[in-house]
Amino acid sequence: MDEGKLFMSRKITYTEGFEKALNKFVEELKKYISTEAGEWTIKGFIDIYKNIYTISSDTKIVSKILEIHIFPEILRFAEKSGYIIVLAEQQNYYPDLTFVHKNDDNIKFALDLKTTFRRNNKSAGFTLGSHGTYFKERDKKKNIQFPYNQYNGHYCLGIIYTRVDFEDDLSETEIYQVNEIKEQYGNAQDPIGERQVTKIDNLKSITSVIKDFDFFAAPKWKIASDSQGSGNTANIGSIKDISDLKAGNGVFSKLGEKWFDEYWMNYGNATMLKDGETIKITNIWDFLEFKGRTDLIDKVVAKGGKKEGKEMKIFVPPIKSQGIKTKLVEWISNNVENIEYDNWIEPFMGTGVVAFNVRPKKAILCDSNPHLIKFYNAIKNKEITSGIVRKYLTDEGQKLLSSDGEYYYEVRSRFNENGNPLDFMFLSRSCFNGMMRFNRKGGFNVPFCKKPNRFAQALVTKITNQVENISQIIQYGDYTFKNQDFQVTLKEINSTDIVYSDPPYIGRHVDYFDSWSENEEKILQDGLKNSGAKFILSTWLSNKYRTNDYIFEIWKECNVATKEHFYHVGGKETNRNAVYEALLSNVELNNSISNGEMKSRIEMNKSQLTTEEKKYEIPEQLSLVLE
Numbered sequence: 001m002d003e004g005k006l007f008m009s010r011k012i013t014y015t016e017g018f019e020k021a022l023n024k025f026v027e028e029l030k031k032y033i034s035t036e037a038g039e040w041t042i043k044g045f046i047d048i049y050k051n052i053y054t055i056s057s058d059t060k061i062v063s064k065i066l067e068i069h070i071f072p073e074i075l076r077f078a079e080k081s082g083y084i085i086v087l088a089e090q091q092n093y094y095p096d097l098t099f100v101h102k103n104d105d106n107i108k109f110a111l112d113l114k115t116t117f118r119r120n121n122k123s124a125g126f127t128l129g130s131h132g133t134y135f136k137e138r139d140k141k142k143n144i145q146f147p148y149n150q151y152n153g154h155y156c157l158g159i160i161y162t163r164v165d166f167e168d169d170l171s172e173t174e175i176y177q178v179n180e181i182k183e184q185y186g187n188a189q190d191p192i193g194e195r196q197v198t199k200i201d202n203l204k205s206i207t208s209v210i211k212d213f214d215f216f217a218a219p220k221w222k223i224a225s226d227s228q229g230s231g232n233t234a235n236i237g238s239i240k241d242i243s244d245l246k247a248g249n250g251v252f253s254k255l256g257e258k259w260f261d262e263y264w265m266n267y268g269n270a271t272m273l274k275d276g277e278t279i280k281i282t283n284i285w286d287f288l289e290f291k292g293r294t295d296l297i298d299k300v301v302a303k304g305g306k307k308e309g310k311e312m313k314i315f316v317p318p319i320k321s322q323g324i325k326t327k328l329v330e331w332i333s334n335n336v337e338n339i340e341y342d343n344w345i346e347p348f349m350g351t352g353v354v355a356f357n358v359r360p361k362k363a364i365l366c367d368s369n370p371h372l373i374k375f376y377n378a379i380k381n382k383e384i385t386s387g388i389v390r391k392y393l394t395d396e397g398q399k400l401l402s403s404d405g406e407y408y409y410e411v412r413s414r415f416n417e418n419g420n421p422l423d424f425m426f427l428s429r430s431c432f433n434g435m436m437r438f439n440r441k442g443g444f445n446v447p448f449c450k451k452p453n454r455f456a457q458a459l460v461t462k463i464t465n466q467v468e469n470i471s472q473i474i475q476y477g478d479y480t481f482k483n484q485d486f487q488v489t490l491k492e493i494n495s496t497d498i499v500y501s502d503p504p505y506i507g508r509h510v511d512y513f514d515s516w517s518e519n520e521e522k523i524l525q526d527g528l529k530n531s532g533a534k535f536i537l538s539t540w541l542s543n544k545y546r547t548n549d550y551i552f553e554i555w556k557e558c559n560v561a562t563k564e565h566f567y568h569v570g571g572k573e574t575n576r577n578a579v580y581e582a583l584l585s586n587v588e589l590n591n592s593i594s595n596g597e598m599k600s601r602i603e604m605n606k607s608q609l610t611t612e613e614k615k616y617e618i619p620e621q622l623s624l625v626l627e
Contacts, residue, residue: 026215039208057209063115125240127229131264161210221260222248226284254299292357318466341498347486373483375421386468397455408448490527499535541580558584561592
């Protein structure tokens with residue numbers, strides 16, 4: 001096992017041990033701070049004149065004294081577990097307590113103490129720390145004891161109690177005198193409020209201001225909500241249902257810590273276009289929609305709220321092209337969501353639909369077509385915006401309509417002369433069948449689609465929205481767009497990256513900026529293999545007439561996952577021709593099989609489908625009988 005894997009294994013072991021010990025510790029706290037009747041054992045505080053001052057039920061006072069009360073036990077817990085405690089240097093620093101392992105100071109855990117009272121016996125809530133600077137910039141030390149990414153885990157120790165009702169605030173604080181304490185410190189001051197004489201043995205008669213404690217410990221991401229907590233600062237709010245708090249059933253508890261981190265790092269900063277307006281994303285449902293992962297909505301743990309659709313919402317780019325992977329995006333996305341990598345790399349970016357929907361944090365998107373790269377760099381640099389696109393398409397669409405379509409060829413000539421990215425978008429949306437074809441001199445040569453009213457207002461709005469959504473996705477991530485040959489890209493791949501490769505489909509007619517040959521397919525395979533990176537490649541396996549034998553020759557070491565697509569050419573079932581799309585990878589994919597097993601299936605005339613067969617409803621033929 002290499003050093004990196006060994007270190008991760010040790011971190012996991014320490015984390016599991018700390019969490020187990022912490023949960024056992026909180027189970028014992030109830031006995032430490034409360035009586036058998038459930039009352040708080042703290043009755044007040046004593047002064048040098050033998051006066052015991054009862055405590056107000058004010059939340060801030062109770063919280064601070066509770067923290068002081070349990071602190072000796074926390075010290076004992078740390079000592080017993082092999083940790084030392086580092087206190088926050090300043091009051092507004094995170095966390096309250098840092099546990100550092102005695103034998104390895106690389107092992108650190110953050111623990112915040114949170115106290116609150118029950119509301120309606122069922123709900124309670126508190127804040128879980130900031131989602132500001134130290135949460136976003138995880139290698140910085142502003143307002144945090146150690147950089148956020150140095151902690152193995154971030155935990156909350158929660159104390160929930162019931163406040164004892166009093167008639168009014170003034171009667172909450174009383175002063176009692178204790179005769180048994182013999183030391184003298186001079187003359188006592190005149191009392192404020194009522195004074196009664198009591199004995200230490202009779203302290204139980206003093207009413208506790210809080211009672212009926214519940215304790216729990218949980219990683220803070222497991223009890224977080226998708227809403228901010230109270231207060232003026234940017235704080236993460238907890239869920240409020242007490243049973244869910246104790247069970248760790250927060251909004252993100254089934255989604256996972258990565259989604260918690262990503263959501264709160266971008267809370268209020270990420271935006272999306274909704275009903276024609278740009279809105280800030282401040283709930284998990286909109287965030288999952290923005291990320292194109294509405295298929296995860298069922299994993300959101302929340303009482304009430306909205307649930308919209310179970311299928312992943314696909315954001316379609318404004319550039320149209322044959323071979324676009326819109327219908328395969330969800331399949332690809334589901335296969336990469338649990339893969340760790342540094343950079344997402346595409347040697348054949350195309351329209352970018354896969355990257356824009358997978359939404360990696362960092363991506364290098366390359367293509368040999370300079371016009372694609374120029375277009376997306378223009379969006380990235382704000383040279384093209386949704387407003388600019390709306391005006392451009394409205395004006396150019398009117399010229400197209402008034403010329404009965406002849407203006408298309410004027411735009412095509414203009415584009416071939418100066419390569420304007422707006423003209424490129426215009427041509428891709430008004431050419432014949434969405435083809436992207438260039439002649440040997442690099443000139444766009446696809447004819448007009450024969451629809452003079454192509455850019456009606458509805459389509460203009462649709463394309464404008466697409467530009468806005470893709471612009472937000474690019475702004476949200478760290479994306480680099482490069483115009484270069486795939487062989488150059490192969491040399492830039494590191495072993496810690498993941499590569500999604502969508503080359504022109506070998507053995508089938510393609511409309512692309514360049515042609516594609518068997519030699520280039522072999523160069524691609526060698527480059528991906530030699531990079532040491534994880535990769536996924538899209539291709540075709542078979543159709544009604546033939547099989548892609550290159551899969552079993554060039555890509556014979558890969559795992560294969562397949563999905564069935566139907567091309568509808570008529571109303572009869574017999575006219576629905578299936579094509580098996582394939583994902584090839586050097587890692588196991590969902591429902592993938594070995595290359596050899598797939599070859600055996602084909603030879604034995606068995607099913608080539610590794611995913612669930614899609615059912616297509618066939619309309620019932622109705623007949624009309626005249627009587």
